[in-house]
Amino acid sequence: MxxxxxxxxxxxxxxxxxxxxxxxxxxxxxxxxxxxxxxxxxxxxxxxxxxxxxxxxxxxxxNKWVVEGDLRRDIASNLKRLQAINCYRGIRHRRSLPVRGQRTSTNARTRKGPRKTVGVTKAKEV
Known part of the structure; x- marks a missing residue:
């Protein structure tokens, strides 16, 4: 290899x-x-x-292409900067929600993760 x-x-x-x-x-x-x-x-x-x-x-x-570790570091620092200045995009990143205007009432499962049930659930039969 x-x-x-x-x-x-x-x-x-x-x-x-x-x-x-x-x-x-x-x-x-x-x-x-x-x-x-x-x-x-x-x-x-x-x-x-x-x-x-x-x-x-x-x-x-x-060609001075930024690749691998340097590119990962640049992207991470950009996200940290957005979160530090509390802009809308930074807040969305912090909350793990879609950043670019997608709907969230339905869908957005990739970004939000699996559903978390809130409220009453059926009690197990004893």
Whole structure:
């Protein structure tokens, strides 16, 4: 399994798909990296040599793309800032509710979690 930026890339997948395992690299950037590095898109990640891995790493650093730990840290600090200034979006994040205007009376189960029954429940038969 090749390692790149501290991430184990799945060896049996094509390069385009395995590069997406790096946080901050999606389909478009993965294709751009492959094209810039001059690699075969059908090549598997296990077939990459050290030289090719270094080439991919240089492309990411030369373009100054924020990936992995730095990107996660930036996103976390943005959320903390929103919560600290008590803006509407920060309050919604703090309460684990949808942030971008979705309805919450029904739906929003992904964000709110499983239903919590409030009120009277049926007593177990004795």
């Amino acid at each position: 090749p390692r790149l930026l501290g991430v184990e890339l799945p060896a049996k997948k094509k390069i385009g798909y395995s590069l997406r395992y790096i946080y901050g690299i999606g389909p478009a950037r993965a294709d751009l990296i492959i094209e810039t590095a001059g690699l075969d898109a059908n090549m598997r990640a296990s077939d990459l040599s050290e030289e090719q891995l270094n080439k991919i790493l240089h492309i990411i650093t030369d």
